[in-house]
Amino acid sequence: MALAPPPQISMNPLKRLRMDLERERRRTEPLPPGELQFSIARTRRMRTDPLRLVLECYERYGPVFSMRLLHEPVVFVIGPEANHYVTVSHAQNFRWRDGSFGDLIPLLGDGLLTIDGDYHRRSRKLMLPVFHRDRIAATAGTMVEEAERALEGWQPGRQVDMYHWTRALAMRIAMRALFGFNPDDKSHGFDEAAEFEEALSYYATDYAIQILRGPRTPWARMIKAREQLDRLIFGQISRRRTSGDAGDDILSLLLEASDEDGNTLSDRAVRDQVMTLLFAGHDTTTSTVTFLFYELARHPQALARLIEEQDRVLGGRMATAAELMGGEALPELEMAVDETLRLYPPAWVGPRMSVEPFELCGVRVPAETYVNYSSWVTHHLPEVYPDPEAFVPERFAPEAKAELPKGAYVPFGGGSRTCIGMRFGQLEIKTIATLILQRCRLELQPGYRMRIRQMPTLSPIDGLPMRVLERTQPAALARAA
Ligand code: HEM
Numbered sequence: 001m002a003l004a005p006p007p008q009i010s011m012n013p014l015k016r017l018r019m020d021l022e023r024e025r026r027r028t029e030p031l032p033p034g035e036l037q038f039s040i041a042r043t044r045r046m047r048t049d050p051l052r053l054v055l056e057c058y059e060r061y062g063p064v065f066s067m068r069l070l071h072e073p074v075v076f077v078i079g080p081e082a083n084h085y086v087t088v089s090h091a092q093n094f095r096w097r098d099g100s101f102g103d104l105i106p107l108l109g110d111g112l113l114t115i116d117g118d119y120h121r122r123s124r125k126l127m128l129p130v131f132h133r134d135r136i137a138a139t140a141g142t143m144v145e146e147a148e149r150a151l152e153g154w155q156p157g158r159q160v161d162m163y164h165w166t167r168a169l170a171m172r173i174a175m176r177a178l179f180g181f182n183p184d185d186k187s188h189g190f191d192e193a194a195e196f197e198e199a200l201s202y203y204a205t206d207y208a209i210q211i212l213r214g215p216r217t218p219w220a221r222m223i224k225a226r227e228q229l230d231r232l233i234f235g236q237i238s239r240r241r242t243s244g245d246a247g248d249d250i251l252s253l254l255l256e257a258s259d260e261d262g263n264t265l266s267d268r269a270v271r272d273q274v275m276t277l278l279f280a281g282h283d284t285t286t287s288t289v290t291f292l293f294y295e296l297a298r299h300p301q302a303l304a305r306l307i308e309e310q311d312r313v314l315g316g317r318m319a320t321a322a323e324l325m326g327g328e329a330l331p332e333l334e335m336a337v338d339e340t341l342r343l344y345p346p347a348w349v350g351p352r353m354s355v356e357p358f359e360l361c362g363v364r365v366p367a368e369t370y371v372n373y374s375s376w377v378t379h380h381l382p383e384v385y386p387d388p389e390a391f392v393p394e395r396f397a398p399e400a401k402a403e404l405p406k407g408a409y410v411p412f413g414g415g416s417r418t419c420i421g422m423r424f425g426q427l428e429i430k431t432i433a434t435l436i437l438q439r440c441r442l443e444l445q446p447g448y449r450m451r452i453r454q455m456p457t458l459s460p461i462d463g464l465p466m467r468v469l470e471r472t473q474p475a476a477l478a479r480a481a
Contacts, residue, residue, distance in 0.1 A: 005110045005269065006119050009098060013211035016102075020072050029357060029366040031073050034066030043069050047206070050348075050454050054078065054377045064363035070207070074370040077360055078377050080384060084407030085360055086352060086373045087414035094352035096120075096417070099370060101351045103210065104279070107199055107226055110269065111276025112420060120417075126265060127273065127420060130253040133325065136423045138248060139177045140321035143431040146172050154440060154468050162293055162442065162464040166432065167286045171196065173428060174278050179236065180249035190228055199225040200279060203456040230271065237267050250274060279456075281421045284346040285428045287459040291344040292336060292433060294464055295391045297444045302393055304477035305332045310437050311474070318438075324430040325423060327398070333437075337429055338396035341411035342385065346457040348376035350413060375410045376458070384408050441469040441477075 010016060034057060035042060045053050046069055054076055057065050063079045077086060086094055095116045097105075105114050112124060129135075150169040154160070171193045175181040183193060202210065202222035213219055237255065239245075246252040251274050258264045265273065296303040309332040313323075319330065327334035350373040357367045365371065380388040384405070385395065394400070401409070412419035419425070436442070444466060451461040 005266075006097065006115055006117075009102065009105070011103070011106050013213075017071070023368050024073070027366050027368065029364065031066040031369065032061070032064050032075055032363045032365055034061050034073075034075075036066055036068050036073060038068055038071070042067070047455065051376055051380060054374060055380060058377065058381075062363070063361045064365065072370060074372055075354075075365050076377075077365075077371060077373050079361075079381060080378060080405045080407035082360060082407070083350075083373050083375070083378055083410045083414065086350065086371065087407070087410065087417065090358065091415045091417065093355050093358055094371060095355060096352060098353045099351035104203070107202070107222060108276045108279055109272030111272040111279075112417075113276050113280055122259065122263060123265070123269070123273070124416070124420065126257045126259050126263065127254065130250055130257060131420050131423060133423060135253065136427060137321035137325060139173075139424065140324070140427060140431060142176050143173055143428055144318060144435070146176070147432050147435045151435060151439060156440070156468055156470045158468045160442075160466055160468060162466050163286065163290045163460050164463050166289045167283070168193075169432065170282055170286045170289075170428065174282060176249065177424075178250045178274055178277055178281075179233065180247040180251055181232075181236075188232060192229065192232055195225045195228050196278065196282075198222070199229065200282065200456075204453070229275075233271050233274065234267060237270055241267075250277065277421060280347075280419070281425055283457040283459055285425045287344065287346040287457055288337070288340055288425070288429050289432050290460060290464050291458075292340040292429070293436070293442050293466065294444070294450060294460075295340060295343070296336070297442055297466065299391050300477045302336060302391065303441070304474040305393075306336060306437055307471070307477065308474040309333065310434065314434075314438070316438065319430075319434050321427065324427055324434065330430075330434075331398070332393070333430055333433060335393035335396040337426065337433070338401070338409075339391055339393040342379045342395070342409065343389075343391060344452075344458050345375040345379060345411035346459065347411075347413070347419075348454060348458050349374045373410075375413075378408065378410065439471060441472050442466040443469050 010019070042053070046067075054067075057067060057076065058078045063082055064075065064077050066073050066075050068074075077083075097114050097116050102114065108114055110119070112120065112127070115123065146169055150165065150172075172183045175183045175193060181192060199222050202218045205218045209218055211219075233251075236251065240247070240252060240255055246256060251270065254265055254270045254273055296306065309330055313319075313330060323329035352371045352373075354365060354367055354369045354371050358365055379385060382388050407414065412422045448465060450464070452458055453461045
């Protein structure tokens with residue numbers, strides 16, 4: 001029996017605005033203190049410099065405060081205690097579906113990110129075996145093959161845009177590992193990777209542009225791309241259901257998934273889940289690889305330690321999936337990735353809607369209020385991470401990591417909504433990083449200054465232009481530092 005999906009909610013921007021205003025009118029309890037007057041400048045700053053803005057409010061008001069963005073007040077809850085409260089100890093009091101990212105539903109449908117309660121719990125239970133360690137380890141071959149292919153032609157002196165290079169590579173890996181598509185097969189008459197990018201790009205446009213409807217708007221382009229992709233995905237689902245010809249990609253595994261009560265996923269649910277996996281996993285892994293090489297180019301000693309580890313442990317061979325998935329074999333790589341995800345957690349905000357009123361850190365928050373926790377802001381609190389702007393991988397030495405308070409380090413969220421693709425993402429990041437570290441060094445262009453965009457995930461605004469250099473010996477790098 002297929003699980004019954006949750007009720008639909010309106011995606012009409014005017015209706016959603018009316019719902020927000022009605023909700024505010026119904027609210028009988030006051031919101032926490034904060035910046036509650038309407039301000040276009042603040043709303044704009046939230047797009048361009050959210051980290052400083054939220055940190056300033058944290059300094060002014062403490063860990064729980066309100067901030068009006070456009071017409072709508074949002075309560076920010078900041079710090080380890082708040083993260084633990086929202087994701088673990090009181091997770092049932094917060095919904096995702098009608099939080100501020102509900103706008104994802106037109107593309108994603110009812111995938112894990114946009115569902116709550118019993119439907120979320122049962123869907124996740126059905127899906128968890130698909131993300132078992134051994135299943136993910138089995139995708140390592142595809143990751144290595146694709147990364148090696150993408151690295152062909154990386155000669156010393158070549159310029160690469162690390163962000164766009166990684167994005168194209170991650171898309172090919174996702175096509176094969178998630179959907180079982182052959183990215184080189186163009187027989188269906190359109191480029192599915194380009195269609196996916198078109199659909200995803202809608203969410204990187206300004207909110208004021210996103211709500212426009214009508215021909216040639218980003219909305220219309222997203223819907224058109226979605227329709228093309230749906231035809232392809234439903235076609236693939238029906239072919240596999242009728243032929244019984246299962247592959248070892250995630251889509252096939254989801255088609256076969258069932259729980260102990262015999263519940264399965266309908267075709268629509270499988271489509272929504274794979275689309276959600278693509279959305280949640282694509283830019284997050286891309287950005288992490290990009291930020292890692294940005295920081296390594298600025299920290300030759302940290303890079304030297306990584307290269308030395310590669311040579312000592314692997315002696316020129318590719319690491320196995322087991323070596324990449326546990327932190328013990330390559331601890332320097334593990335720490336560098338952990339520190340990158342502290343400084344730049346791509347999914348930097350956890351958007352929710354409160355169900356019942358609650359009290360956190362002595363501040364009361366009403367029911368039916370937008371509530372955001374934030375890994376990025378917590379990871380920059382000096383009382384939790386001294387000298388928070390500095391790239392210091394040793395912060396994540398195993399003993400130091402074990403000492404961190406609950407909720408202090410949450411790049412993958414926490415509790416029952418912890419990132420289901422965490423292992424897949426980490427394996428992909430480390431596979432790509434290992435192959436690059438074994439072949440060459442990457443240098444930043446002189447004068448390059450990174451500017452970060454924060455929607456839908458943290459990533460460099462103008463890509464990351466870098467130059468490929470000969471691989472340098474660790475000792476020479478350490479001397480040059
Ligand atoms: C560096 C890589 C990644 C990072 C930093 C990351 C981060 C996160 C975070 C923070 C959440 C929780 C959001 C919240 O609490 O509101 C999340 C959820 C999720 N992630 Fe990831 N993610 C990554 C890679 C992936 C990959 C590769 C996939 C898929 C293959 C994926 C699929 C998902 C899904 C489906 C959820 C929703 C889980 C649920 O609500 O049950 N993620 N991710």
